[in-house]
């Protein structure tokens with residue numbers, strides 16, 4: 001099936017006389033007729049559900065849909081994007097080990113990696129696109145377990161050269177994990193370019209309606225885990241199962257579920273999965289419209305006298321345009337545009353407060369146009385000088401273009417810019 005058909009059809013198949021739409025299995029547990037059958041589930045020698053902390057039929061249908069969209073061997077839904085990032089890393093790292101990650105990651109991920117994982121004894125080593133391969137390799141030692149990056153970085157909108165960094169990771173025997181939240185598999189499938197694991201905050205475009213927080217981990221099944229004892233030696237917490245032997249290409253995602261989801265319990269509710277599935281059914285239509293609208297917005301801003309600068313990888317003269325053309329289907333660069341007004345922070349504040357259709361929200365990437373001014377919200381404790389250092393200019397506005405009529409969006413921008 002093509003991606004548009006997968007969005008609509010994959011994951012759930014209705015049976016003769018059965019419900020046409022994915023049912024919500026609101027049940028914590030599953031009944032069996034013999035203890036032996038249940039014992040087989042505990043031994044992982046038979047497929048099936050036993051307890052909804054670990055798996056649930058509604059959640060499973062959505063996991064199958066996302067796995068199909070990304071072209072992976074399996075997926076696991078989590079209660080949030082943060083939980084997906086956390087589990088994707090600690091599934092193959094332990095105290096005393098380290099990993100590489102780019103410094104342009106989503107702020108929440110950066111906190112998780114730099115502060116919380118540090119407390120657990122796992123060290124995040126930050127790298128940038130400016131560094132040479134040799135400089136990056138200097139940070140790799142025999143305790144380095146993975147490299148973590150974002151396809152389209154939130155909010156800098158830099159595009160990852162997936163082929164380049166996946167080869168660099170593989171050359172050093174480690175997998176590349178890619179946060180594909182802003183692109184979604186409709187615009188980019190990182191596995192096709194060598195990435196090994198994909199994570200998502202499904203709270204953004206995948207849900208698309210700003211209704212439900214969720215996350216997803218997808219396994220490509222292509223990384224060779226031979227140097228990862230956590231996958232190749234017996235798991236004592238699971239009757240000595242050896243994940244690579246018993247589950248082959250699905251070793252990573254099986255361990256994430258049977259060990260970490262079991263122990264951490266970052267479980268999505270069946271209702272959340274149902275809502276996410278509704279969102280996924282129209283993802284292909286929305287991503288196209290978001291991208292077309294955002295390009296119009298970026299072009300319009302670019303020629304406006306009240307606008308100082310515009311960042312959007314879909315623009316031909318954007319520094320990341322070539323990478324956008326290579327990695328994003330049709331060069332569609334998703335819905336987020338960042339720009340600065342004239343008049344610094346004051347100009348940005350006047351612009352934000354004058355918008356009518358676009359609302360000020362912390363959220364990003366849903367079907368309603370919304371904006372955020374990092375300098376006065378998420379980064380408000382910083383001085384202008386500190387903001388500059390963090391790469392956030394005082395006038396920086398993150399504009400999340402919705403799927404409304406483009407003329408209405410631009411009219412709203414124009415009336416607000418007039419007041420700047």
Ligand SMILES: *Cc1c(COP(=O)(O)O)cnc(C)c1O
Nearest residue numbers: 080081082106154181201203214
């Ligand atoms: C929002 C976001 C996250 C965190 O996801 P939550 O669902 O809010 O926990 C992770 N990565 C990116 C790129 C995001 O935009």
